[in-house]
Amino acid sequence: MSESLTHPPRRLWRGSLVGLLAAAATLAVASCSSKEETPPPVDLPKATGDVSVQVHEFCGKCHQYPPPETFPRSAWREQVEQGYRFFKESNLAMAAPRLEDVVTYYEDRAPFELPPARHVRAATPLPVRFSQIRYPAPVKTAPPAISNVNLVHLFDEKRLDVLACDMRHGLVMVLSPYAKVPEWKVLGKVPHPAHAEVVDLEKNGKKGILVANLGSFEPTDDLSGSVVWLRPTGDGKLTPITLLKDVGRVADVQVADFNGDGKLDLVVAVFGWRTTGSILYLENQTTDWSKPKFVTHVVDERHGAIHVPVVPKGLLKTGKADFIGLISQEHETVVAYLNDGRGHFTKKTIYTAPHPAYGSSGIQLVDVDGRLDILYSNGDILDKPYLLKPYHRVQWLRNRGSFPFEREIVTPMYGVHRAVAAGFTGKGKKDIVAVSFLPVEYFPDRETLGLEAIVLLEQQANGGFARHVLEKVTCDHVTCAAGDIFNSGRIDLVVGQFCSTPSEHAITVWKNEGP
Secondary structure (H helix, E strand, O other), X not given: OOOOOOOOOOEOOOOOOEOEEOOEOOOOOOEOOOOOOOOOOOOOOEOOOOHHHHHHHHHOOOOOOXXXXXXXXXXXXXXXXXXXXXXXXXXXXXXXXXXXXXXXXXXXXXXXXXXXXXXOEOOOOOOOEEEEEEEEOOOOOOOOEEEEEEEEOOOOOOOOEEEEEEXXXXXXXXXXXXXXXXXXXXXXXXXXXXXXXEEOOOOOOOOEEEEEEOOOOOOOOOOOEEEEEEEEOOOOOEEEEEEEEEEOOEEEEEEEOOOOOOOOEEEEEEOOOOOOOEEEEEEEOOOOOOXXXXXXXXXXXXXXXXXXXXXXXXXXXXXXXXXXXXXXXXXXXXXXXXXXXXXXXXXXEEEEOOOOOOOEEEEEEEEOOOOEEEEEEEOOOOOOOOOOOOOOEEEEEEOOOOOOOEEEEEEEOOOEEEEEEEOOOOOOOOEEEEEEEOOOOOOOOHHHHOOEEXXXXXXXXXXXXXXXXXXXXXXXXXXXXXXXXXXXXOOEEEEEOEOOOOOOEEEEEEEEEEO
């Protein structure tokens, strides 16, 4: 998700939470750009020889080699200087090429401007129509920052509620669209919630909420992150209990019985920032739920984790719960963590992006043909320079029965932060909706350019996708969800507002009215 040359500063959402998150620099869900003005170091050991070979070797020590076409010519000096600062801080024992030689190498090979993204809009109209229902934000004093929306059965097993996190106001809240007068109900206050799930953690038939808490709206390596459980009590209220604290910013938390003892364990994406962050397995050893006990195991030491969705029956259909991790920052990779049934995990790389500026923002696990594929978005833009990048896309990672998965590009989309697959058109095929985050502070020309905010990709008979634009310009979305909200037999869409300018609504429900 992050877009610096080496050991980049990071925000959220990619997401995807991811999305992009992904958290962000006053704006995003899980990452942000550096504001440092420190001059580049000049006292590094210097390598000698061919500059091209040196650049490939030097940059490839920590991450994929960043191609010159990743950024326009005007951006490379700042990127290289920042990379040298990170290198100096890393204390790696290696010789570095002369900084000016590296700057020249990239400037000589980079384009003056990045080329525009190429895509074709659908030749025929969308075969369904939507009506929009906007629900006001519960707090009027400042714009909402909806970092996550989730469609859940909290109050009614036959009807979907909208569970949402407002990162700016520190609220975990729920709205029931089927109510006579739908209103937000605050379930709990958590400083900077990035993700929330409904879970019966005690397995006693009572539903609580599990919250991934960044703990800081700003990017930081402070150990501000936590996992908060809103525990159900007998009076219908929820009591906050901290299950994990003193870690880097937490972007996601999911549950499964990973060791086969009948108790629900946790897997936690600790996004962190530059020097903090990891993926943790929290083994449930609770005997008294008034004092829950979880033992922490490090599964992956890399920072930048955004999403960790669980595969309950196993990716290889072993019957043992696995999970998939999306790791951003300089890593930009999707990894399968295969469980031996005792809570020990083997890593298998599903996909690694071609360069460290790819901007991973989110993943969704989707069963398309009996095998679990991954819908993947890369559109994180919250690192300087703020550019429209033609390599931001919606993509499938196709499961062909072996690792890595096969990548299939669906469509380019500037700033795509989250994508979800569902049968919106009612044809029995998986369509895709994708939303973008291109905040007006960084992209003041988004109206002039008519940038796309919500796109519906209608799957065709040949497996391709026809591109329909649902909304332009208001590219203030880092999260969306799909489901039959009104029990109509049709799939509706929920989109969250993540705004830095005044907005009267927190979410918009796109009600599917059918053909």
